[in-house]
Amino acid sequence: MDIAKGSVVIAKAGRDKGKAFAVTEVLDARTVLIADGKSRKLERPKRKNVIHLQMTGTTADCVTTNRQLRIFLKNFQNHEA
Secondary structure (H helix, E strand, O other): OOOOOOEEEEEOOOOOOOOEEEEEEEOOOOEEEEEOOOOOOOOOOEEEEHHHEEEEEEEOOOOOOHHHHHHHHHHHHHHHO
């Protein structure tokens, strides 16, 4: 499964371990930028190595604001639990 812009991922390592994020940009084959709309806003996404991310198969294509992203990821995590 390929990581693409809008993909929802779960962090497998680091202080963000277990949290859901959306990929905001693919920098190269190994690095992406991720945001969650709260601690990591769309304006200042976190750089993350793809080996530290777990793909979920869900996409957040229609999200354009931090509020929409927070709500989408909250609903996603409630649905997964």
